[in-house]
Amino acid sequence: MKSISYTIALALTLWASAAVGQAPPPAESPADTAVLSAAEAATDSLQKPKRQNWLTRDYPSPRKAAILALAIPGGGQIYNKRWWKLPLVYGAVVGMGLTIDYNQSNYRRLRDALELKRDTMEHEFSGTSIDNERALRSLRDEFDKNTQMAYVGMFLVYTLQALEAFVDAHLKSFDIDDDIGMEIKPTLDFHGLSTPTIGLGVTIPLNRKPPTLPVAR
Template sequence: MKIKTLISTGLFLLFFSAISIAQEDSLAVEQLGEVRDSINLDEDYEPYNALAPAKAAFYSAILPGLGQAYNGQYWKIPIAYIGLGIGVYFYINNDDQYNRYRDAYKDRLAGREDEFLGRISTDRLINAQEFYQRNKEISILVTAGIYILNIIDANVTAHLQQFNVNEDLSFKPKMNYDVLTGKPNYGMSLNYNF
């Protein structure tokens, strides 16, 4: 008799616990539906696009400034081209000066008159060639660096554009005064609203 009572009591408890769990689940589903209905999504909301940064970097690698155009930051395009143009200008200028001093040095070694007509010694011609050669190499490095920064900028900007930045995520400092002394209380608090 005790075994039947224990089995029937166990089945009774199991049955009612299953009913209560089902009721809790249905309440949770109803509450979730209410929460979904209460969320207002902006009309311009776009889902996360994992390939946007890669696309922006690829576009900037193909044509400098194209990744910035893809991100909608058109004001950065002239900056990229000015930086690249300055690097190319200094490369061409240093190359012309290098060739000028190199030709003068070759003419001097061959025994011909050079454009400097003895005003500059042979050692100074060699030093000038080395100086302009080094400046040419630096110009190439600067131009390549600006090109790489262009690609990195497009990639990082595409990453950062997908973050939610609105007024709820702002920092608002507040000064509290001591009521008794009238002096400010210094401290910091972090308030996070859901």
């Protein structure tokens, strides 16, 4: 009986060890795909520079500001991000446009009235204080002159807003050094063998180079 018991115990021991040896290894936790994809996207964004278009390349460019202002009134101011100047530009353009329309419409009215007056026909101003050829001709010529001057004004407004955008883009790229300023130093001047003269010297460092910064490692 003892041998049978020993045999059964030995068999159970071998079976348990075999079961333990055949048990599958614990499953590893899968990597978080969302974290990996975010890390890969961040790496790609750092490695690949952002693509620049015609507007963002070489910003601010005075030439591009002038081109946009000549193409569209206020385009140069938008390029320079001077939004507060747009009401001024469009106010001047609209104002000159209304001036042209007012003078041109009155010129046409007086022109037609003068032609009818010469043909001894009724016209818009019949029976008024200007119902004569001389007055009609004088007013017609005056409104004609004002119309031409308004066209010149429109051209000047159009040109000035482009010039302003060009200059403003130049000023945006103009670097002003904080260290620019006058320096007052004592001076000692020698004039031959005479007694040296003590005075004050003023120095304006216009060509001073900015200090070089250490390279980050």
